[in-house]
Every structure is written in C-alpha cells, then in structure tokens.
Amino acid sequence: MTQTDTLSRLPVTGRSRLRRNHNRGHFDRATIDAILDATVQCHVGYLLDGRPMVTPTFQWREGDHVYWHGSSASRALRRSAGAEVCLTVTLMDGVVLARSAFHHSVNYRSVMLFGRAVQVTDPEAKTRHLQRFVEAMSPGRWDLLRPMTDQELKATTVLSLPIAEGSAKVRTGPPVDDEEDYALPIWAGVVPVTRGFGAPVPDPRNLPDIEPPAGLLDGLKV
Ligand SMILES: Cc1cc2nc3c(=O)[nH]c(=O)nc-3n(C[C@H](O)[C@H](O)[C@H](O)COP(=O)(O)OP(=O)(O)OC[C@H]3O[C@@H](n4cnc5c(N)ncnc54)[C@H](O)[C@@H]3O)c2cc1C
Numbered sequence: 001m002t003q004t005d006t007l008s009r010l011p012v013t014g015r016s017r018l019r020r021n022h023n024r025g026h027f028d029r030a031t032i033d034a035i036l037d038a039t040v041q042c043h044v045g046y047l048l049d050g051r052p053m054v055t056p057t058f059q060w061r062e063g064d065h066v067y068w069h070g071s072s073a074s075r076a077l078r079r080s081a082g083a084e085v086c087l088t089v090t091l092m093d094g095v096v097l098a099r100s101a102f103h104h105s106v107n108y109r110s111v112m113l114f115g116r117a118v119q120v121t122d123p124e125a126k127t128r129h130l131q132r133f134v135e136a137m138s139p140g141r142w143d144l145l146r147p148m149t150d151q152e153l154k155a156t157t158v159l160s161l162p163i164a165e166g167s168a169k170v171r172t173g174p175p176v177d178d179e180e181d182y183a184l185p186i187w188a189g190v191v192p193v194t195r196g197f198g199a200p201v202p203d204p205r206n207l208p209d210i211e212p213p214a215g216l217l218d219g220l221k222v
Pocket of ligand 1: 015016017018019020021090091092106108109110111112166167168169
C-alpha cells in the first residue's frame with residue numbers, strides 16, 4: 001500500500017468488513033468524508049458500566065478527525081473520553097417502495113467509525129475546535145459572538161476520534177424486486193427525502209431593529 005493509499009482509503013478490518021450487501025460498502029476517504037460533511041448529526045455508542053449506550057449529538061469533521069462536544073458534566077462525554085466508541089452518521093435519501101413487503105428498503109448514506117475517543121485538553125486547541133463547531137453550525141457566526149469565557153471553556157468538553165477505522169455504506173436506486181413480481185400491477189419506486197430549513201424565527205428578546213445576519217441560511221446543514 002502506498003502512502004497515498006493509506007491516506008485515501010481506510011483499511012478493511014475484522015469489524016469494518018461488510019458482511020451483508022458488501023457491494024454497498026466504501027472505504028475511500030472521499031466517500032466517508034462527504035457523508036460526514038453532509039450532516040451535523042451523529043450517534044456515539046459506548047459502554048456505560050458495561051452496558052451499551054448510544055447518544056445522539058452534533059459532530060463536525062476537521063481533516064482526519066471527527067469532533068463532538070458537550071457539558072463537562074455529561075456522562076456521555078465523561079464515559080467516552082479515552083474509551084472505545086462507535087460513531088455513526090446517517091443520511092436517509094429515499095423511501096424505496098417495492099412490489100413485496102420483503103423488498104421494501106431505504107436509500108441512504110451512512111458511516112460507522114470505530115476507535116478510542118480522545119479528549120482535547122489544551123485550552124487553545126479546545127477554543128479552536130469550538131470555533132469550528134460554531135462555524136459548522138452556522139458559517140461566519142463565530143466572529144459575531146461575544147467571546148467565550150474561561151468558565152465556559154472549562155464547562156465544555158471536546159472529544160475527537162481519528163478517521164482511521166470504519167466504513168461507509170450507500171444504497172441508491174430503485175427497488176430490487178423478485179423477477180416475477182415485475183409483472184404485478186403494483187406501483188413501485190422511490191420517494192426522495194428532502195432536508196431543508198424554514199424562515200428564521202427571531203428570538204422575542206432580540207433588541208429592536210436587529211436583523212438576521214446576511215447569508216444566515218448559507219451553508220447550514222441538517
Ligand atoms: C437509514 C437506514 C435504514 C436502514 N434500514 C435497515 C433495515 O430496515 N433493515 C436492515 O437489515 N438494515 C437496514 N439498514 C442497514 C443496516 O445499517 C446494516 O447495514 C444492516 O442491517 C447489516 O447489519 P449487519 O450488522 O449484518 O452488518 P455487517 O455487514 O455484519 O456489518 C459489518 C461492518 O460493516 C459496516 N457496516 C454495516 N452497516 C453499515 C452501515 N449502515 N453504514 C456504514 N457501515 C456499515 C460496519 O463497519 C460493520 O461493523 C439501514 C441503514 C440505514 C442507514
């Protein structure tokens with residue numbers, strides 16, 4: 001494997017090798033990164049007192065790492081720091097209606113990452129990552145805000161996971177029915193899923209005459 005291969009593809013490991021529908025699996029970073037970058041939502045799975053817990057949260061990617069954050073008091077973050085986690089990101093793209101119940105499906109893009117979560121402790125690095133978090137939520141917003149206080153920084157934990165082991169899985173296209181079922185008079189097809197944002201609703205406590213910043217909706221991700 002060349003250096004370029006190492007960077008552009010994740011290795012296929014015992015736990016990341018797709019057993020079911022392996023033709024839908026992708027290990028190239030371009031596919032994985034595009035899915036991570038297409039949404040801010042993720043689920044982080046970890047063990048809490050030996051039992052599985054999966055916590056939905058907000059993620060953002062910086063280069064070869066995925067980050068998430070929260071209250072320093074959060075059990076999910078305290079138990080994940082330094083521990084093995086599984087982080088998943090899912091985008092549902094369509095409802096796939098087949099000619100039989102068995103072949104109903106969904107079109108989707110998803111990523112599963114495995115590894116040990118690392119806590120970012122250096123205050124400067126933490127601030128930089130939190131800036132990226134705010135920018136992932138609303139590009140251009142960080143510079144508009146009151147600066148973060150030391151107390152707020154202390155009250156916040158940032159965790160990272162290297163994009164080093166994992167997989168993407170992607171389903172696209174129409175239903176795949178049993179050959180004889182294509183002769184049945186049943187409508188089949190895909191209903192695409194759309195994601196988007198509505199008109200911004202101002203905080204009733206906004207100061208008078210404060211307008212939403214220009215381009216507020218630009219670059220927002222569901
Ligand atoms: C929105 C959505 C809806 C789905 N609905 C269904 C459903 O109703 N029924 C169903 O059986 N499956 C569904 N799937 C697919 C499901 O995620 C699993 O891929 C599938 O159930 C096979 O599981 P497994 O444990 O046998 O996979 P295996 O192939 O045994 O998993 C081995 C490895 O493959 C990789 N892998 C597996 N699944 C995924 C994935 N989704 N994304 C990224 N990497 C993956 C992981 O690295 C995993 O450790 C859905 C997926 C999405 C995103």
